[in-house]
Amino acid sequence: MVKVVVLDVDGTLMDTNYLHTEAWARAFERAGHRVPRVRLHREVGKGAGLLIQEFVDDEETLEKIQGFHTEVYEELQEYGHPLPGAKELISSLKERGYGVWFVTSAKDEELEHHMQELEAEGSVDGVVNSSAVENPKPAPDIFEEALRRAGATADETVAVGDAVWDVEAAREAGIRTVAVLSGGAYDKGALEEAGAVAVYEDCAALLDSDFPE
Amino acid sequence: MVKVVVLDVDGTLMDTNYLHTEAWARAFERAGHRVPRVRLHREVGKGAGLLIQEFVDDEETLEKIQGFHTEVYEELQEYGHPLPGAKELISSLKERGYGVWFVTSAKDEELEHHMQELEAEGSVDGVVNSSAVENPKPAPDIFEEALRRAGATADETVAVGDAVWDVEAAREAGIRTVAVLSGGAYDKGALEEAGAVAVYEDCAALLDSDFPE
Numbered sequence: 001m002v003k004v005v006v007l008d009v010d011g012t013l014m015d016t017n018y019l020h021t022e023a024w025a026r027a028f029e030r031a032g033h034r035v036p037r038v039r040l041h042r043e044v045g046k047g048a049g050l051l052i053q054e055f056v057d058d059e060e061t062l063e064k065i066q067g068f069h070t071e072v073y074e075e076l077q078e079y080g081h082p083l084p085g086a087k088e089l090i091s092s093l094k095e096r097g098y099g100v101w102f103v104t105s106a107k108d109e110e111l112e113h114h115m116q117e118l119e120a121e122g123s124v125d126g127v128v129n130s131s132a133v134e135n136p137k138p139a140p141d142i143f144e145e146a147l148r149r150a151g152a153t154a155d156e157t158v159a160v161g162d163a164v165w166d167v168e169a170a171r172e173a174g175i176r177t178v179a180v181l182s183g184g185a186y187d188k189g190a191l192e193e194a195g196a197v198a199v200y201e202d203c204a205a206l207l208d209s210d211f212p213e
Numbered sequence: 214m215v216k217v218v219v220l221d222v223d224g225t226l227m228d229t230n231y232l233h234t235e236a237w238a239r240a241f242e243r244a245g246h247r248v249p250r251v252r253l254h255r256e257v258g259k260g261a262g263l264l265i266q267e268f269v270d271d272e273e274t275l276e277k278i279q280g281f282h283t284e285v286y287e288e289l290q291e292y293g294h295p296l297p298g299a300k301e302l303i304s305s306l307k308e309r310g311y312g313v314w315f316v317t318s319a320k321d322e323e324l325e326h327h328m329q330e331l332e333a334e335g336s337v338d339g340v341v342n343s344s345a346v347e348n349p350k351p352a353p354d355i356f357e358e359a360l361r362r363a364g365a366t367a368d369e370t371v372a373v374g375d376a377v378w379d380v381e382a383a384r385e386a387g388i389r390t391v392a393v394l395s396g397g398a399y400d401k402g403a404l405e406e407a408g409a410v411a412v413y414e415d416c417a418a419l420l421d422s423d424f425p426e
Binding site for chain 2: 017018019021022025026029036037038081083084181185187189190202
């Protein structure tokens with residue numbers, strides 16, 4: 001029986017993957033590396049260091065790019081809002097008695113913005129962000145930490161995410177994942193291939209189904 | 214035998230689909246309509262009026278949104294640069310004696326920026342933009358007009374585009390289309406289903422093949 005739902009944030013609850021893609025594009029450009037946005041888009045949701053390493057391998061440039069991304073994203077953040085059904089999904093899960101957890105690669109400042117926009121304070125049992133674990137997504141650490149804190153087994157838990165990184169990380173932790181297309185970088189086929197047990201357009205469609213049962 | 218190559222610009226030659234997506238998201242938001250970016254992304258490349266009508270049906274709001282998009286895109290335009298292989302594809306086609314035409318829903322001001330970034334002045338035989346025809350993509354008008362101006366038959370022509378709108382419009386005009394994934398909104402399956410004869414990652418990969426033969 002499902003007791004706990006673990007939700008990814010960027011691209012799943014918040015319409016922010018495109019803003020991160022744009023911030024990464026400008027950050028790489030500023031460091032003298034031009035990377036097509038479509039390629040960056042597919043990497044969003046991974047830990048930042050892992051994302052940069054897909055394109056640049058020297059440590060000094062990596063740190064520069066990470067700093068530029070933070071700066072640009074800070075400017076763009078205000079344009080990010082909840083995706084359809086995100087707020088309703090959170091409150092419905094809470095009302096129905098599920099434990100609700102966020103797992104995210106977002107920074108603390110970003111999370112504050114997300115929590116406000118999602119009006120999630122009081123409905124969310126806890127947040128595990130990548131700073132709390134050794135390895136960010138697609139490593140399973142962040143999901144394993146959520147299980148530990150929620151006091152639930154993998155069998156009692158379902159995850160929701162939009163990127164193959166979410167599906168892979170949750171799968172490694174033994175958790176089934178339902179995927180949404182609202183992050184924009186992955187289609188149904190790719191998410192199923194990564195291991196998603198079902199794929200919906202967005203949280204609104206997910207809520208219309210009998211999720212999480 | 215192929216004599217003429219007709220190229221879409223946004224998402225095919227220029228890394229601008231994400232910028233248009235962002236400009237549309239902010240334009241809809243300003244007019245009081247929140248539309249998820251993934252849905253806007255899939256509509257980019259259509260005529261602007263058609264894109265807006267997917268989400269809003271009153272004429273006054275439509276015009277407001279169109280105006281807001283123009284304003285926001287003007288700010289974002291500077292972040293748009295050529296995609297991998299775009300410049301090289303244009304100059305290689307020209308050197309090998311093909312007629313090179315652009316067909317685009319981009320406005321004149323945008324086109325000026327594209328031409329500069331692509332260093333395409335002198336290599337491109339002509340540009341047909343949607344203002345020159347009655348119906349924008351996905352209607353075939355713009356491709357039919359390109360054939361007329363280039364003095365080529367559909368059989369002597371190949372198109373390159375990134376969106377199903379390009380593939381459908383060219384197909385209606387009887388022109389075969391090779392698709393690229395660099396616009397980010399469509400995967401191989403969707404482009405093939407629309408009628409693309411082949412799909413490549415980007416213009417660089419296309420150029421590495423024996424395109425257009």
